[in-house]
Amino acid sequence: MKHRAFLVSALLALGVFSAPWARASSHREAPLIANDPLADNTDLYCFRNPDDPNTITIIANYIPAQLAFGGPNYASFGEGIRYEVHVDNNTSTPGDDVTYRFTFTKTNQDPSTFFNIRLGQQNLLTRYTMEKSTDGGATWITAIMNGVVPPPNIGARSIEGGAGLGAASYASLMTAAITTATSGETVYCGPSDDAFFVDLGGIFDLGDSPRQNNGGIVRDGLARTNVHSICIKIPINMLQKDGLNVSSAVNILDPDFVIGVWASASRQAVNTLNSMGGGSSDSGAWIQVSRLGMPLTNEAVVPVGSKDLWNALTPYQDLANIGTFGNYFYNPELALYMDDSQFGGAVPAFAGLRIQRNSLGAFDFGNGGNGLYPLKGTSAVTGTALDDAIFGTLLLPAAGSPRSVDLWPIFHTGVPNLAPYQLATGKGGNPLASGKPFINNFLPNGGDMLRLNMAVPVTQRTDPAFSSEGIIAAAVAGLTDPLYNGDASLQFIPNMDGFPNGRRLEDDVTRIELQAVGGVALAAIGLWMDDYTTNLPSPVTNLLLNNLQYSTGVESNDAPFQTTFPYVAAPWRGTAI
């Protein structure tokens, strides 16, 4: 609520704004992986640490919708699975530049009981090994052995009680599980409150988010559920391709500080069930069964017929499969529900989101429209990111692919700090002119990844300007706040470190992505909504206000995050919900 009020008043006060978007999180998002919860990658976060800004934290979550009381065999990381976090930092090297691999083992300390914890002993006790590769997976070093995964937060009798573990508190177990790798990273692997928040029941009932005719009630479908988190805190100079510290960055959008992050889970190709309950044996090549970069990509962009394939690919294979997947971004299904000439009337909850069909009286971004394609090869785009001489046909691949200029780069290449991808501030009404920089996470070395420019300063979580709207909030300020909108110079604007420039735990990615599908990113760079004409005093028209005010109503997590590593909240206690 607070964020919306701020945005709207700022806009009303003056006039303009901006923005980005993207699309993801992924719980039970594809048919096959929904049946393999242990390997189901639910969310990925990547942000510069507020309390330690020389480091980046990457969080990869797995095993969705865990009920905290789901005993007797509470969920945990699976054996026989490779959980991996991949980092790309260099367009000149193919594939991963840094890879972290986590594997888990479980032992029963007391197989004579059906309880998970009894008399100081724990069953399904989980430990992990972390390996690291800095050569694209050719060789690995073991950086953590016998890492501790805390037990499930069963209840006071099991955790603190004398017949249980006799621990001081669950928090103490979590803290004790944090370890430092021999390679220098700080790591936590264990259960946590699911940091994601979304009205699953509403949005998947044919897009009913925010719920209509529901008595003013929306629902966080992931509230009070747990996931398993892999959290890695890494010094920036370990992630930067040349080993530079962030103090060496040329400026706060230095392109050499962009990383692309994605996570995955893989199983061996062949699983053979043994007789007599002897478990199963795995053999064969490792096959990726789940992956996640940008939130919600495979949940709400890729349609059901292609979801399983998408999970099997790496981002580096995305471009080769552009024939299958490209169109889901160029002409996204969700846009059908934000267009009155398509199925807009069928999804009343999205009435505030209406994509540009006639921006500036010239450009049609409706599905099947041409968007900016008519400008291809013209002098209007010379020297911009849309000039074939600069990035080839990456951003204007074909006619009839209107969202190749916004949704596609947000998800698949990152956004360069180059016209037209600058705020309308200073553009003098021409969206293709140079304007005020606000993002640079361009790393066209693969497809779906979460891309973060590590040089962008941190917005403190306690800053009144901090906003779950991420870069949308930064864009609004860059267009309307007199501190920033006086000229096109590069300045740090609060929330430039927010989604889709990385992803902070607090970022309301569902809202941001729906706004993006609704065209807010186009508007930010000066491709205003259909109801804007130069006759109006401000480009912040009603249709743009509708977009900026749009919300699913579920705007924050149900538990406060921690202010220090691992930042995620402690898992819900089985007996406490």
Place this chain on the structure above:
Amino acid sequence: MKTNTRAMHASPLQTLALASGLLFALGANASSHREAPLIANDPLADNTDVYAFRSPDNPNTITIIANYVPMQLPHGGPNYYSFGENIRYEVHIDNDVSTAGDDIIYRFTFNKVNQDGSTFFNVRLGQQNLKTTYTLSRSIDGGATFQTVVTNGIVPVNNIGPRSIQGGAGLGASSYASLMAAAVTTASSGEKVFCGPVEDPFFVDLAGIFDLGDAPRQMGTPKDGLACLNVSSIVIQVDISTLQKDGLNVSQAANILDPAFVVGIWASASRQQMRTLNTNGTVNTSGNWVQVSRLGMPLTNEAVIPIGSKDLWNSLTPYEDLANIGTFGNYFYNPELALYMDDDQFGGAVPAFSPLRIQRNSLQAFDFGNGQSGLYPLKGTAAVAGTALDDAIFGTLLLPADNSPRSVDLWPIFHTGVPNLAPYQLATGKGGNPLANGKPFINNFLPNGGDMLRLNMAVPVTPRNSPAFSSEGIIAAAVAGLTDPAYNTTTTLQFIPNMDGFPNGRRLEDDVTRIELQAVGGVALAAIGLWYDDYTNGDPNPVTQDLLDVLTYSSGISANDVAFQTSFPYEAMPFSGAGQCGGLAIAYTQPTVLPPSNGAPCTENLTLTIQTDNFGSETSWEVRRVADNSVTASGGGYVDTPGGTVEVENICLPIDAYDLIVMDAGGNGITGGGYVLADAMGRRIIDANGDFTSTSQAPNEWYVPIGQTFVKPNWCDRTDLVLANFIYCQGVANATGYQFWFFDPHGSYSRRILKPTTSVRLNSMVTSPLPLNMDLNVRVRALVGGNYQQFGKACRINVAGVRSVQFDTDGAHLSMYPNPNRDGQLNLTIENLSEEATTAQVEIFDAMGKRMLNEQVAMGGGTLNTVLSLGGDFGTGMYLVNVRVDGELFTERLIRE
């Protein structure tokens, strides 16, 4: 908490027990959600519960329910839960000790298709993704051959929410219940079948019990951990004669405990041995089928089998249990749970179980504590001759070895069933000797395998609405058999209510967690006369405090969170994903969606002329766009000067509808002044005096550019008009009517009236008549081709004098045709009626005054225009037609020929 809980659950049992004497019992242990490490990672194949009961509404049949896929969040989209492909879901029935293995097998396999692979929604525009159908095959030769008895069976869609289920953009179904009902099918072999999502009928405080046995919770409120969750259910209703080994009907049973009517039921899920992942996101399976999950008795693998053996247990059939008795037997002979019900063991560590204390010294002779001998010292003695414990009868089944104390109660309850033979009869009639013959109460003995849910189908049904119905199952029957004078005077076999309850089969309502914990606590031993330690052999009343404590024990969750259905498939509808079980409620009010801004160029140049008063600084104004209430122009705050000033504001607006609001901060209008809004040609839109308080705003919006017609100059700007006067407007080509609009520019009055001609008489308005002695504005718009043009320029009038009381409706008269009327179709028209009227009451009376017709007719726009059908009862003659509109009566005569 404990006190409350006991009081709540125990009363019927407790009262009975106190009244007289005893009870008895049984035990078992199950239901199984995520119960073993491997299967917890394979939810699709995870068998959660099995039920089997004689159908209350169809007692010649048995209903068997096998549930799978635990803990489904109702809102778990976009790929909601369902049965898995490449899994064999099977329900197995054993009915004959003389045949090895299963006698009947039902095998379900499922298939999914995407009807519209282009969407990420599960349901859209009548199409469904992951749409699931099933094949049912049946074997009656132990699995050697299978016959397909259902093909293409329907699994209902998930209950996603009203938009997906009932909505036009979804499936457009009349209700979710209708989809469930439509999915019930009859197999070619006669069984009634349902496969689909349901509300999970099991209820248990998972959080409490698995926090080291904290059930009922010693601090905090018990919570049903399976509330608000769904499961995928297979429900089969089978004729008893189909299940009975010799094809007999239940009417042919020798008695209600006829051993020939015992069936053992278990369910399983199997996968092929080898699963191969491909690099394109597809999967292949091959090889032999391997059982990965099974369930017979509830909670066996959840709370009896320890973690080290759970996976093995899941892989075995019941017929392999005896061969593995070396591994599993001791979990029943010396169950882990019993450690927490024995103060010499870990009893002190689990305070929640303190009411449950097993017999360590029953009848001052028998010790059933873990590791003790139980009844083993009697083995081979005369005391057990002829009983079920006689090796000559069942071999070493029930007394296999020393130090296996629970081989006589928990073991048979789970693994063999309980025979109707001493000592397994109620203490009633035993004369204090537990090994003597007593009153029969159970016979589900079928020692042809291990863990199965065993049901004697000959036992009559206890109606669910009977006052005697109890979720305590056979414990309730035993209490009645020992204490109720209707049953406890003889050892005669009688039907006692709830003899059809767990562990003789399992009804949806049975509180198996409670019953099994009571059984581990020794209640079954007590029922047959092996009383608790605080009973001294020979005392008159064996219902001691220890026994009462066991009987009144409850886990705190004793019923399901929703009611069951009274007919097949008995389980409740699955929760809706969009309903109250779909997550944490958050209050949110969606902002109003604004209409598009009007970005057209401003083409309408208006002037607002304000004559201020002495306090010009108090006067301000704004023009708001009606569509979004946005301020498009504003001004004000003029100079304070005696006599005021004339301010002229130029306003340029795009074509649209607007409101003008003039405000006076002093709250006393503009004394002696006023304002005029006019277009570029000087045509007035609003002409207002200064007689208002804080705010002056016309009662309706205005639109620019304005229309063509207007009150002619002769009648414009007159203050001498009286109600009898007509005023006239300028005609417009092709107009079929003219609507005159009289309004107070400050908003207190507004009246529109449609006239067929260019005139209106000022007393025409019966409803909301014109106010007198008030400066009004009049504007007129033409009706052309059925559409109104815009209102034209305004003028000011002031009607003086006393309003006429006569109802001269000025041209508003009732016209009817044809009249005389022959064909029975009568057209009625009245024009120039009140604009506000929406209905007219039409009555027709015959010459004798009898009302022949009385209809309410819709109307609007100041015009009534309708066609009446006169029925055959309208004979030749004269009729009177009355029409009432807004309290005004119109009357005409009708001639029928």
